[in-house]
Amino acid sequence: MEVTAAPDLEQLRAWSYRRQLLAEPADDAMDALHGVVAVYSSHPSAPLSLLARTRGFGAGWLGEAEARRQVVRLSGPRGSIHLMPVDTAPRIFAPVRLPLDKFAGNLAYAKIERAEYDALKARMPEILREPMTPAEAQAAFGMGANLMTALRVMAYEGLVLRLGGSLRTDVLRYVSTEAWLGHPLDEPDADESLRWLAMEYLRAFGPARVKDVAWWIGASQKHAAEALKDADTVDVGGGMLLPANQKAAFASVQPIDPDAIALLPKWDAYTMGYAPDGRRRFVADEHLPFAYSKAGTGGAGATSGDGNPLLLRGGRAIAAWSHKFAGHKMTVEVTPFEPRALASLSLNSLFDEIGHLLGARSVTAKIGEPALI
Known part of the structure; x- marks a missing residue:
């Protein structure tokens, strides 16, 4: 059986960046949430993941969406608690529910x-x-x-x-x-829901391997493969699958603006969406220990932990960032992955939108020492 080469990395990066709504944010946060299936529910990760994908995302949206019964927090991919739309929550929850x-x-x-x-x-x-x-x-x-x-x-x-x-x-x-x-949570068939969830993953995160599907859901590769066995997918190379109806659009995807900036929080949907060896579309192999919390003493295991807050430029992770509050003042420290990674990039006002969302009256950003292994 002939094995075709994996897609060009630039094409893969441009497609995934766009599918994650980072190039063209949604006008409505519910569309953004549906777009990435679910986001980690911890705060401030959940609101910051939606901020990165929604134009004009406001501080009151989450509370209002909960009060309108539009979103819920339930166990989702990998058994972690996620914020998810009420209308799709039962089908996200059913395949990952533990006895x-x-x-x-x-x-x-x-x-x-x-x-x-x-x-x-x-x-x-x-x-x-x-x-x-x-x-x-x-x-x-x-x-x-x-x-x-x-x-x-x-x-x-x-x-x-x-x-x-x-x-x-x-x-x-x-x-x-x-x-x-007003009613118990619906209980759809777990196997049917797994098939639906696997295809939702490929819609939002593909092209991706069966291994990535299994990683994201928290299922075995065998179960992930079975879920996709009769699905309408296409292999675009290297065992990377897409829903068949996305094939033409993938082939003609436009490059990312090399100066485009995206600020992702800890546990963002994008950083937590792929198996540890499948993240090259947004972070270089040598920078994985900076992009993920370390587990153990380095090596591949160091990439399997929590996704750190990242600064993406042109779709590539070039720095991590952290923030802290002193009263109403927010201070941000940006840690570049290479000594000149932030050259020509002004931090002035870059984090103001995040600060405003979190209630800061002033925001100060500074560049820290380059990351070292």
Whole structure:
């Protein structure tokens, strides 16, 4: 069987950058969220991922979208809690849902017996009829901090939802899924949902390998391959798949403006979308240890952790960045991957939109020392 070469890296980079809505942001944040399937729910990652993909994204959008029951936080790809559209949430959740037995260790660590957990679960719908802070929930259940383990497990079962608060950090409230949505979470067929989710991944993140599909979903490569077995896809080279209806557009994709800037937060959908050895479309191999949190002592394992906040120029990751607040003042430090990576790039006002979203009255950005392995 003839194996064709992988697509040209520049073509791959331009296509993925555009599919991730980084070249042409959406006019509406719901379109942006549907566009990338889901985003990591932690704050400020969720709002900053949407800011990067939405024109005029405002600080009040997330709270309003939750109040309108347009978005929910549920277990999603790789078992991490994601912010996702209500209309697609059941099909995202169904293939990644874990059996309750998988959380036996969590409950045991919190000193909660299975019978006690079942009793708490039976009481939950009556107590969590309205959103409650952890302190309010503990008082209502008459339990200490170990209650939160039980509520988190119920969230992984899809019975409890977490609602956000501050854009800067996770300030969560908990509520019964049925009470909040007006009905229990739908339970579509898991296998059909896996097929749908695999194709959604290729739509938003392709061209990609079966290995990347499996990595993103958190499934085995065997299950990922089975999910795509009869799907309408095309191999554009090197085992990289696209939905067949994207083939012509991929062949004629326009290059990225070499000076285009994208600021991605920690755990961004793009950085967390590919298996550790499949990220060359946006970061050079030698820069992987700077783009991802290190696990262990280097090597490939160092690329499998959390995606760090990145500065992309022309679709390439050239620096990492971090921010901190002192009152209403936000300070940003940018760490270039090479000594001259930021040459001719002015940081003036580059992070102002992020600062404004997070409530900063002033933003100062500085260049730190180049990253070193």
